[in-house]
Amino acid sequence: MAYRKKKKKLTKKQKQQQTRLALFVAIILFSFSMGLFLGGNDQSRTNFKDKINQFKEDWTMLFKDFSTKKNDDDLIRSKSAYFRILDVGQGSSTLLQSEDGTTILIDSGRYEDKDKKILTYLDRYVGTGGKIDLLIFTHNDSDHIGFGDLILQYYDVQEIWMNGYDSTSKVYERVLDAVEHSQARYVEPRSGETHQIGPFELNVLNPTVELRNNPNDDSIVTKISFADFSGLFSGDASTRVEKDIIEDKSNDLTADLLLMGHHGSKTSTSEEWIKAVQPKISVYSAGKNNRYDHPGKETIDRLKKRSIPIYGTSENGTVTVKVNNDGTFIVETEE
Incomplete structure (x- = not known):
């Protein structure tokens, strides 16, 4: 396949994905910064780390549910x-x-x-x-x-x-x-x-x-x-x-x-x-x-x-x- 160099447009879906990713990264960074301030000992850091991991899992499931729903919606609209x-x-x-x-x-x-x-x-x-x-x-x-x-x-x-x-x-x-x-x-x-x-x-x-x-x-x-x-x-x-x-x-x-x-x-x-x-x-x-x-x-x-x-x-x-x-x-x- 041959291509000519072009400035590629982002689709609406891609823009939404970029926005959600940026928001996700911002929340993680903010949460990590707060952990540094609040975590005074190893135990508190461990607890905070567990909370971050749980938060990431919940967020991933949220994205998965969102994507599945969107795909289902696309199928409904494409009857x-x-x-x-x-x-x-x-x-x-x-x-x-x-x-x-x-x-x-x-x-x-x-x-x-x-x-x-x-x-x-x-x-x-x-x-x-x-x-x-x-x-x-x-x-x-x-x-x-x-x-x-x-x-x-x-x-x-x-x-x-x-x-x-x-x-x-x-x-x-x-x-x-x-x-x-x-x-x-x-x-x-x-x-x-x-x-x-x-x-x-x-x-x-x-x-x-x-x-x-x-x-x-x-x-x-x-x-x-x-x-x-x-x-x-x-x-x-x-x-x-x-x-x-x-x-x-x-x-x-x-x-x-x-x-x-x-x-x-x-x-x-x-x-x-x-x-x-x-x-x-x-x-x-x-x-x-x-x-x-x-x-x-x-x-x-x-x-x-x-x-x-x-x-x-x-x-x-x-x-x-x-x-x-x-x-x-x-x-x-x-x-």
Whole structure:
């Protein structure tokens, strides 16, 4: 994993832990000082030491009870989550949110969208200036990183993932400048890694340590799970990458939700990929009447052959999958 040096933000939980630790140390020091004043002989010092040890044990139990209660509260607040494939025209953006407030944004739409739909959605679902725990740019094509610079300026982004493949486009340069000026932690994830972001578990399937030096095939591919539900997101990775991932037998690719690769292009979402993932629903992100003919007829036919329900932003608007922590889910569409 590669990192860029960034000033790391403390989360609210970390700040609370620091405050409690400082208070604990202050009380111990104060108690010790008082013991020096009051302890006139060895016996009194021994008694005082016993009291300090008892005090430490009681304090430790208090912290343990507090932490357990907080974890229980987090579970209660995370009874459901939302996987939203946003309608950003001929581009891609997916917003994941759990009831405890954890937010993950995968890609940020197309830079040519004059309406800046992505910002409208984020204001609605995250709140202006709200927190985004993780922002993943799957790769540096302008229809995946569009308005990424504005998101980093307008919202409280905690962590950023990029694949490490450079680009010379002006859109990429703007995003990279925004990354450098942000306080977010920067990470270049690699296949085989597992990360926990709130109640979401992320398994990284691509890129490999050695990049393929292909802007699409170096896309960050992730399987993201919430409780017993999971979704697979592959950016613009082609069938070649899908094949490599499948051949790595350590990967469990089964997922309930499949976001079709490369906007449903015929060069992604192969027969083998569909068979390995075994999705219950599939979604593509594409604009109406786009010049690329996305989604490809071949891809749609492959999914229909296996009777997998198909949704798309060009036909259905934003597609929202509401997930319960027992793995059940419902699909809602704008249109």
